[in-house]
Amino acid sequence: PATTTPLHLVFHLAKAGWLRWYEQLPATVIRPGKTPIALRVGFDDGSGFDLTEAGTKKSLAVYVVRRPDEVPGIARLGPDPLGDDFTRDVLAGLLAGRRTQIKGVLRDQSIVAGIGNAYSDEILHAAKMSPYALAAGLDDAEIDRLYAALRSTLTDAVAQASGRPPADLKDAKRRGIAVHGRRGEACAVCGDEVRSVFFADNSLEYCPTCQTGGKLLADRRLSRLLK
Ligand SMILES: [Zn+2]
Known part of the structure; x- marks a missing residue:
């Protein structure tokens, strides 16, 4: 039966997924399994996009739903950290x-x-806080710092991305990043x-001087506790 309820296309890019936008979608034939392209979406004006996922571990997910909260990953989401009601006391x-550990909580x-x-x-670097710090162990001043870092880091990230053509997003994100992916x-x-x-x-990446009093973090302890 005909319905006026709009459909939503919801996707999760996972770790290695990207959206590639085309003003004019290529006419090439996609062979499933032989390309990193997971999904191609075309619009009536000829534009469209591919969802791609690099690597052998495939985690990218796509849903078509009447309501976004029908997607399990959206139904279970916590609050939006950039919402007006996300105050320091909410955090x-x-x-x-x-x-x-605070890294896992965030x-x-x-x-x-x-x-x-x-x-x-990025948030933990801006807050000068170890990724190993226990969430419950933060004092009032540390929570103040974490809240300020969280809001400013995410606000800046959104500002960097806003209004950019999709092809520029990867570079825009990288420019705004202080530690993540910058080992060495x-x-x-x-x-x-x-x-x-x-x-x-x-x-994960961190700065010892800024975040851990110069101490180097051990791998195995964190990998066991964060899983
Ligand atoms: Zn530093």
């Missing part, structure tokens, strides 16, 4: 009682929505070398 409430989409591996690194480079704040902690399928 304090989310951290209270969590005896887990990345947990059911606690706070929209912060991934890159921006959790000099910290722009203090000049120390940016370090990594490696996991099975990703890594």
Whole structure:
């Protein structure tokens, strides 16, 4: 039966997914399994986009739904950290009682929505806070700092991306990044070398001088506790 309820196309790009926009969509035939293209969407004016996913681990997901909250990953989302109602005290409430590392708390989409591996690194660097710090152990001054860093980092990231053609987004994101993916480079704040902690399928970056009192973080402890 005919319906006026709009459909929503919802996608999760996972870790290695990208959207590539075309003013004029290529006419090439896509052979499933032989290309990183997971989905091609075309519009009546000839424009369109591909969703691509690099690597052998395929996690990109696409949904077509009447309501976005029909997607399980959206239904379970925590609050929007850029919402007007996301105050310093809301953040304090989310951290209270969590005896887990702040890096994992920031990345947990059911606690706070929209912060991934890159921006959790950036927020913690801006807050001068170790990714190992226990969420429940932060004092009032640290929560103040974390809140200010979270809001300013995400606000800047949105401003960097707004109004840019999709093809420029990857470079725009990279320009605004201080530590994430910059292992071995000099910290722009203090000049120390940016370090990594490696996991099975990703890594985090941090600045020892800015964030851990100069101490280098061990890999295995974090990989066990963060899983
Ligand atoms: Zn530094």
